Amino acid sequence: MFMGTPHQGGNGVHLGQSLLKVASIFMTTDNHILQHLERDSAWLQQQLGQYGPISSDFVTKFAYETFPTAVAMGKTMIIVPKASAVVPGAADAEPVAIPANHLTMVKFASRNTAGYTTVSGHLQLLAKNAPDLVNIRWDMEDRVNKARANAKEEFSVVFGRPDVCKIESFVGRNNELLKMEKAFEDHGSRQKVVLLHGLGGMGKTQLAMEFASKQQDLNGKTVDSLRLGFASLARRLYEEHPSSTLLRTAAETKEADQTVEAIKRWFSIKGNTRWMLIFDNVDNPKLPDVEDSHAYDIKSYIPEADYGSILITTRSSRLQIGEMIPVKKLRDVQENISILANTSGRAISDQDPDARELIANLDGLPLALATAGAYLNQMSTSLKDYLRYYDQSWLKLQQKTPQLLSYEDRALYTTWNISLEHVQRQNDSAARLIQLWGYFDNQDLWFELLAAGRHSGPEWFSRIVEDELNFDEAMGALCDHRLIEHLGNSDGYGMHNCVHAWVICVLNAETEVSMAMLALNCVGFMVPEKDLPEYWKVEQRILSHATKGLSLPSIPEVGALSSF
Numbered sequence: 109m110f111m112g113t114p115h116q117g118g119n120g121v122h123l124g125q126s127l128l129k130v131a132s133i134f135m136t137t138d139n140h141i142l143q144h145l146e147r148d149s150a151w152l153q154q155q156l157g158q159y160g161p162i163s164s165d166f167v168t169k170f171a172y173e174t175f176p177t178a179v180a181m182g183k184t185m186i187i188v189p190k191a192s193a194v195v196p197g198a199a200d201a202e203p204v205a206i207p208a209n210h211l212t213m214v215k216f217a218s219r220n221t222a223g224y225t226t227v228s229g230h231l232q233l234l235a236k237n238a239p240d241l242v243n244i245r246w247d248m249e250d251r252v253n254k255a256r257a258n259a260k261e262e263f264s265v266v267f268g269r270p271d272v273c274k275i276e277s278f279v280g281r282n283n284e285l286l287k288m289e290k291a292f293e294d295h296g297s298r299q300k301v302v303l304l305h306g307l308g309g310m311g312k313t314q315l316a317m318e319f320a321s322k323q324q325d326l327n328g329k330t331v332d333s334l335r336l337g338f339a340s341l342a343r344r345l346y347e348e349h350p351s352s353t354l355l356r357t358a359a360e361t362k363e364a365d366q367t368v369e370a371i372k373r374w375f376s377i378k379g380n381t382r383w384m385l386i387f388d389n390v391d392n393p394k395l396p397d398v399e400d401s402h403a404y405d406i407k408s409y410i411p412e413a414d415y416g417s418i419l420i421t422t423r424s425s426r427l428q429i430g431e432m433i434p435v436k437k438l439r440d441v442q443e444n445i446s447i448l449a450n451t452s453g454r455a456i457s458d459q460d461p462d463a464r465e466l467i468a469n470l471d472g473l474p475l476a477l478a479t480a481g482a483y484l485n486q487m488s489t490s491l492k493d494y495l496r497y498y499d500q501s502w503l504k505l506q507q508k509t510p511q512l513l514s515y516e517d518r519a520l521y522t523t524w525n526i527s528l529e530h531v532q533r534q535n536d537s538a539a540r541l542i543q544l545w546g547y548f549d550n551q552d553l554w555f556e557l558l559a560a561g562r563h564s565g566p567e568w569f570s571r572i573v574e575d576e577l578n579f580d581e582a583m584g585a586l587c588d589h590r591l592i593e594h595l596g597n598s599d600g601y602g603m604h605n606c607v608h609a610w611v612i613c614v615l616n617a618e619t620e621v622s623m624a625m626l627a628l629n630c631v632g633f634m635v636p637e638k639d640l641p642e643y644w645k646v647e648q649r650i651l652s653h654a655t656k657g658l659s660l661p662s663i664p665e666v667g668a669l670s671s672f
Contacts, residue, residue, distance in 0.1 A: 109169040109230065111214050112206075114188045167237070168201040169230050170194040177209040186210075204230060239357060239366055246353030247373070281315050287433050288319050292384075292417050301410075301418040301430025311474040312421040312435050316386050319419070328390035328420075329605065331404040332652050333551065335364040338409075339648055342367050345374065362644045368409060376413035384417040385410070389605060391423045437472030447474055451481025451590070462491035469498060471519050475606060479523040482590035483530065494526070501525045505614070521610045527589040528615075537568040538582035542591060544569070546616040547627035549652035550608035552600040555579045557650065561630035569626065628657040 172193035176184035187210035194203045206213045207222045216224035284304075291302045304312045326337035342358035349355055354377075358370035375383060387406060394403040407429065410418055418430065438444050441458050444467040449456045456463050470476040484494060501522045532539040545553060559573040572582050583601055586592045592603045603611075616623075631653045636643040 109171060109204075109227075109234070110193065111171045111227075112173055112188045112193055112210055113170075114192050166200065167234060167241070168195075169204050169234070170201060171204040171206050171213065171227070173210045173213050174205050174207055175209040177211055239361065239363075240369070243354050243357045243370060243373070246357075247377075249353075281311070281318070281435075284315060284433060284435060285319055288419075291431050291433070299411075299414055299416050299418065301420065303427060303430050303432045304419065304421045304435050305425055305427075305432055306423070306435030313388050314474075315435060316388060316419055316421050326385065326387050326409075327551065328387040328406065328409075329551075330392070330402065330652065330655070332655055333549075334387070334404070334409060335368060336648055336651065338368045338371050339364065342371055345371070364648075372409075372411045375411035375416060381413075381415040384419060386419045386421070388421050390420050390427065391605070393422065393424055393427045395424075395426055438474060438477075439472055441467065444470075444472060444477060447477040448481045448484075451478045452484035454484060456491075460491065462495060466491055466495055466498070469495070469519065470523070473519055475604065476520045476523045479520075479527060479590045482588065483523070483527050486588055487530065497526050498522055501529075520606055521614055524591065524607060524610050525614075527591060531585050531589055531591070535582055535585045537572050537578075538585040540568050541572060541582055542586060542611060543615050543620075544623050544627060545592075545603060546608070546611040547624045547657065548631075549656045550603040550605060551652065552595065552598070552602060552649060554598075554600040557630055557634050557653070560633035561626055564629045565626050566622075624657070627653070631657055 170193055172190045177187050178184050306312050327333045346355040346359035354370055354374050358367045361367055390406050392403050394405040445456055445458045505521055555576050562573045572578050592601050595602050631650050634650050636646045
């Protein structure tokens, strides 16, 4: 931003030269600067000649004075007129009138003066738009430098999703895997979108992980979790490609939208064509005839390049994008037996009548089979006894929650009820913790987050957060029964969306105000001070939990907070 700069010379130069001659009587003087500022001087023309060709590389603001300046002998004049302050023909430039004279146009009495408001407004606009422009410039320079060095730009990335625990032995789904392989093989060099659609608990996420174990995965449960996924992806990509200025900005910026756009641009770079992005749990997409403030348009997060592969998992049958592949219940008896055998660690025959009855009850739901297997792995219970527990738990569930009409929900919830009763006998604090989890988001619960609220919790909670050993013991009991899972290399734990729904709808059918406030206190005390290094990383991590807490308007305190 040029402030009253005399690009083509200024008025009063001759007067200045006269004053300089007078001053030379008393001291050594130099009139070279004044000579350069004479209208249309050779030096000024040289500067303009150098600036013109590169003016399109910048957004330029030319500020000029509108009031005359008092000079010697009672005269006033416009020192640098608009015709000199504004360079004619400059690309992407804008003249800015400042209501002041030449001396005061950069001196402001207060924030409320017209000059300050005008200048600060333009500077803020320049600062807001600068990151995108600088990223593009740096990225272009990177590619030019690599081209000059005859170096091939590298885009390879090691796969890994820290918020999902990939099962060791993936069973079945050969038909779906073949359909996915065919769909992505047929698209040639153009971008291809494939949609995995199915009920909760069908194993869509694990199917996507199995198919694309060398790709990138983003959690699309909410727009906040999706943006957090982009931020995490940006940091991982930058670690593997530290020379990329585009990825550096994506990883270091505090603005979620800038991160998303930078990552989309990286996937759109010419030559970066062999990639697949997985958008997992896009269960609340924006639909044309549905008003939902929490819904979002998944298309706005897909790179605009005409290449690459996109895999989306969703429960919504109305999301119309790409080629849809339904993920249905497992109907092959052997596949059901394999899941039960793998998770229980037992040798189970497909001829065992109790095994076949249990499989029929669980109705080909992989998540229910895995939960039942995890219970059998922890106990010496026979299949016959587990069937008896299942029937008893089913009856209790039917009496407690008659509004659950879905057979699939009942099958899943019944297996989890059996497991929870065993956890209660082992570790009552762990069983209470899973109820508390209903007031947090289902992903990324870690020790420090809970420990932040240690002074506002009941005795059972104090025992869990007393130290990390107690915390790990409680989490271990829940992990052993497949109610939660450890999030890979992270220090956090996650809960399947369906398990979280069971906690909210069944365990917390009636809101427990004390638990809701305890969760809110944990999040509130975890909010970092702005002067801490990389405070925004903690803010990003607790954002989904804060959103969950503020979505409980039935609690007076929370309702008041969410109205701000």
